[in-house]
Amino acid sequence: MHGYQLAFTTPTQAPRWQRWLVFSPVARIAFFVLLVVALSMVFWVIPHGPADSLLIKGLREFGFRAVVPLLAYLLLVKLIERRPVAELSLRRLAPDGALGLVAGALLFSAVVGVLWLLGSYHVVGTHPDAHWLVAAVTVGLGAGIGEEIMFRGVLYRMTEEGLGSWIALLVSALFFGAVHLNNPGATLWAGLAIAIEAGILLALIYLVTRSLWVCMGLHAAWNFVQGTVYGIPVSGTRADGWLVSTRSGPDWLSGGVFGAEASVVALVLCSLTSAALLVVALRRGNLVPPRWRR
Numbered sequence: 696m697h698g699y700q701l702a703f704t705t706p707t708q709a710p711r712w713q714r715w716l717v718f719s720p721v722a723r724i725a726f727f728v729l730l731v732v733a734l735s736m737v738f739w740v741i742p743h744g745p746a747d748s749l750l751i752k753g754l755r756e757f758g759f760r761a762v763v764p765l766l767a768y769l770l771l772v773k774l775i776e777r778r779p780v781a782e783l784s785l786r787r788l789a790p791d792g793a794l795g796l797v798a799g800a801l802l803f804s805a806v807v808g809v810l811w812l813l814g815s816y817h818v819v820g821t822h823p824d825a826h827w828l829v830a831a832v833t834v835g836l837g838a839g840i841g842e843e844i845m846f847r848g849v850l851y852r853m854t855e856e857g858l859g860s861w862i863a864l865l866v867s868a869l870f871f872g873a874v875h876l877n878n879p880g881a882t883l884w885a886g887l888a889i890a891i892e893a894g895i896l897l898a899l900i901y902l903v904t905r906s907l908w909v910c911m912g913l914h915a916a917w918n919f920v921q922g923t924v925y926g927i928p929v930s931g932t933r934a935d936g937w938l939v940s941t942r943s944g945p946d947w948l949s950g951g952v953f954g955a956e957a958s959v960v961a962l963v964l965c966s967l968t969s970a971a972l973l974v975v976a977l978r979r980g981n982l983v984p985p986r987w988r989r
Contacts (some may be wrong), residue, residue: 869894
């Protein structure tokens with residue numbers, strides 16, 4: 696007896712041309728990309744100038760990072776899939792979002808704790824005037840909402856519909872790692888580490904919970920705690936943290952200039968968490984087989 700759920704299935708009465716050009720995963724991914732491009736153009740026409748405050752610039756960045764993909768996703772679901780957006784149900788926002796926030800904060804704190812015990816993480820001062828609000832809006836919520844919509848809500852979910860959970864896990868994780876290769880200080884190892892520790896972990900969270908709120912909360916808290924609390928670069932981006940810190944030791948341990956996400960400590964702890972989630976998914980029968988086996 697299976698326990699898997701699919702948010703969308705192609706209507707059985709749909710003609711053949713609609714199955715390929717409207718309802719297929721590839722077609723819907725293409726629609727999503729076009730909607731993102733169109734909505735992004737709207738944000739470009741909003742006037743701004745060199746005198747804009749840091750917060751205004753942060754809000755504009757939040758619009759591009761989070762509001763655009765969220766609106767594109769809602770339009771896709773309502774206009775093409777024509778179903779309730781169960782994975783973004785408002786009644787699940789508070790409990791699922793809180794669960795994700797707590798999990799993300801605890802998981803990254805565990806990474807820092809192990810690095811400190813191994814003599815790699817050092818606090819050298821404090822910075823109480825750090826721009827935490829801008830970081831929370833952009834690197835935290837902006838990245839958490841936008842990237843989870845794109846990589847779990849769209850890429851993972853739609854790949855899973857056709858090719859099943861195993862291939863969807865691999866594809867979404869590889870793409871997630873690949874987009875981080877453009878970040879400052881990124882290496883092939885950093886991209887692979889992001890793919891394994893975050894790409895697979897976040898996809899498994901969606902697989903088990905079928906809630907994007909949990910994924911968004913964990914992603915946002917991980918980024919915020921990493922940069923604003925512990926003062927560690929977030930995927931290569933310099934952090935303005937409450938704690939002023941340094942990391943020592945070889946790059947495979949400290950993560951180097953990319954940050955602790957490229958550390959073997961983060962890789963191991965996140966992989967252990969992923970393994971536990973996979974066990975839960977297997978016991979519940981959550982894994983979706985490919986379409987030709989359903």
